[in-house]
Amino acid sequence: MKKGLFTKMILAYSIIISIGFIITATILSFWFQGYYNDQKKNELISQGQYIQDVALEYLNQKVPMDIVEARLKKLGGYSKSDILLITNYGLVEAVSDDKYKKFEGNQIVTTDLVELRKGEKHIIESKEYKDIFKESSHIFIIPMYKEEYFEGAIMMSTPLKYMKEPLDKVYSIIWLSAFIAITGSFFILYYFSQKIIIKPLLEINNAVGKISQGEVGKRIVIHSTDEIGELAKAFNSMADSLEQVDRNRQRFISNVSHELRSPITSIRGFIGGILDGVIPKEKENYYLSITNDEIQRLTRLVNDLLDLTAIESGQLSLYQNVIDINEVIRLCITKFGIQVDSKRVNVDVLFEGNSLQVFADRDRIIQVLTNLIDNAIKYVSEGGRIKITTKTKGAKAYISVFNDGPTISAEDLKHIWDRFYKADKSRTSKSSTGLGLPIVRSILSQHGEDIWVENKEGDGVNFIFTLKRT
Template sequence: MLNSVFKKLMAAYVAIMIISFLILGLLFSQLTGSYFFQRHESLLLEEGNKLNDMVIAHLNGRISAERLNLELQAVERFLNTRIWVLDRRGMIYGVSSNEKQWIGRQITEKEMLQVLQGSVIVKKGVFDAEWKVPMLTVGMPIIINGRVENALIMHSPLYEITDAIQGVHRIIWIAMGISFLVSTLIIYFVSKRMASPLRAMGVAAERLAAGDFTQRITIDTEDEIGQVTRTFNGMAEKLEAIEENRRSFIAAVAHELRSPLTLIKGFVEGILDGTVEEKDQRKYLQVISKEAGRLNKLTANLLDLQKMESDQYPIRIQVFDINELIRRTLLKYDEEIERRNLEISLGLEGEKLMVTADRDAMEQVLTNLIDNAMKFVENRGAIELTSKAHMQRAWITVRDNGMGIPREEQPSIWERFYKVDKSRNRNKEGTGLGLYIVKKIIDRHGEQIRVESEVGKGTAFTFTLPLAEVRE
């Protein structure tokens, strides 16, 4: 039944309102009843004190019996109250109404006799079998010279008080009913407004699960629901970016695989069907071997990429000489350096510069940076590798005098498969993963790498490593 947030909110709010209104209604009813009874009791006591003075004046001969009767009748009409005057024996000798049958009757009720003993009494209930109507009875002693000489008994029917109380109760409950209806309407719209973005979020989540990453929720509030909605939209944007990256990644991988495979397939078919002459076969086989090596390198990079992005790429920190690693890494390029007549210069600080890092990972960083320099430097160009210690860090730089990178493209060079050479010139071979992997490795070490480049003058990549003396 309560299968939605809206219904649960409505049920909870309505239950709270019903309980609150019932408690408030009962409390107001109780307070109202007590107020009316106390107010009427106070009026009876106040008028009783006035009549007490009148009876004393009559007993002292200052006013006549007729005047006393007129006062009793006036109070009776004002308060709808029967008034008796009793002597010391409990005999009624004065009444305010025409019910003369009570004159001469002796009162024997215990509470009434307490009045003749000097007590003021207040009693609710049926006074006598002849009166079926519940009464509010007030008894007051009339004291002369320190002695109780007479008593005053006042009977006021409760139906007038209860009628007034019921009228007030009716108004209270009607007001509460109207308030309940208005509150229910307000809560209905508030609950619907609160539940609306949650429903929209559910629909959007289903569409996201189906692959539609363009879903967004429009809501303009600063409360918790607004925060959740903005978080959801942020998540959707990230998922859309991830999906876009995935598609770009697949397209880039397909492109990088298709190009060498197409060359290999074409040259192999040419050799097999005799299109390529025997004297040219060695040249084409060398191209095939080169493209196969490029495929192997791309596969290795993809495996490294997968490990890095799944946090499975191991970082084994050790102390080693970064200067020696730079020299050993350069040895792998002796043949190409000689063939292209490149100028290589080393500016290494000291004979040794000990650092703490993953040696194999740093070798891959140096290899990728040198590959990048080799790729974009012209024949007879210059490549410089330097190392220096500064601020408890080793600063390693790979610099070339190649074509350079436009300033607007420099922030993008760390992206997967990004190539500055948009035309993908075959002379500028590469997978587009080298710098991305470099950045990942340096980030995993908690260090930094930066690029400085100017079109037509060259590029310099500088990264940092902690000196061995810093980490013991």
């Protein structure tokens, strides 16, 4: 991941940044070149102007030669240029440097003279000029007029190296800045993409790897509020759920093993006792009947577990039909005749109308009612009262199973729907597994229906569930 994403990102951003800076530097260089040339031209023109007055006076024999030459020398030294004073016939009249003395009286401006006379072109720029200026130079010829008559010209030649010196300096500054900016942005980019994207992604990747290997407690420590932070948060909450599932699984396994161990231990004890002859012959039947009970309990436990697993995994399909819930309730109550009598419980039935048609899976609803009534009988006080009621409201039928006796504590209320949860250990019989209510709830949620419990303080416990009316 590091190589792929990181390299691509850095490469893409670096190319974009470099192109940006190179374009900027090129535009800036071109602009500066134009600007500099204009400036230089203006400077030379105004320098030319400085000697123009004296030159004109000299050409009209109003000032002596040495004054003009002194001016030319002064200006030439100041502007690092060689300056020649040209007459209207193109002859060299005066020079700024003695090495040009030999050209005095020579006609050096010929074809350009025509242009200059016309006054069309005031400045002629050229890199080299005949064999006078050998060095590669920038040459300006500024014509001079007196009352519209062409009187002569001033020729100023500046070696290119002097012209380009400041330009090169500025170029190197521009390109050096561009280089610094590009490398600077590269490092900033490198640092931030590492810090903001790559490292967090690596951390997430690392955590995912750990979790997939079974370390469900692993979490990502990223506190940023951006998309990566959100991803980390989502990932952590997914890990929480996984951890919870894992914990439930472990608890489930330990509960199942525990529930299986106690009947197996007692069965093994009794049968071993009979086989060893430790249990006397006349007591064998008694112990065998206890063993039988334990085997029944084991069978019930295994059946309950299989039921619950099948319902929760959606393997058990519902066969829903129109059924009379009142009739189903009556049937279920009769099954508990013996328990009801032995505990001297009063069972009241309060139906709304003689029959109540609902749409449900009959066998599953019998399972629900059996579990609820079994609980009611189990947890009702001796000689207490059980009341089963049906009611309708809109499209729903409400079936409640009430028993008087102690209410369920707030703490237990949170857990009674959990598998293997048995609240009052002293009151629950040995045969309890704590799977009844989870099965009830799973069946009803498979029907798309609801179940809840109401504590009636000082009165009893009421389980209510809904079914669809037809």
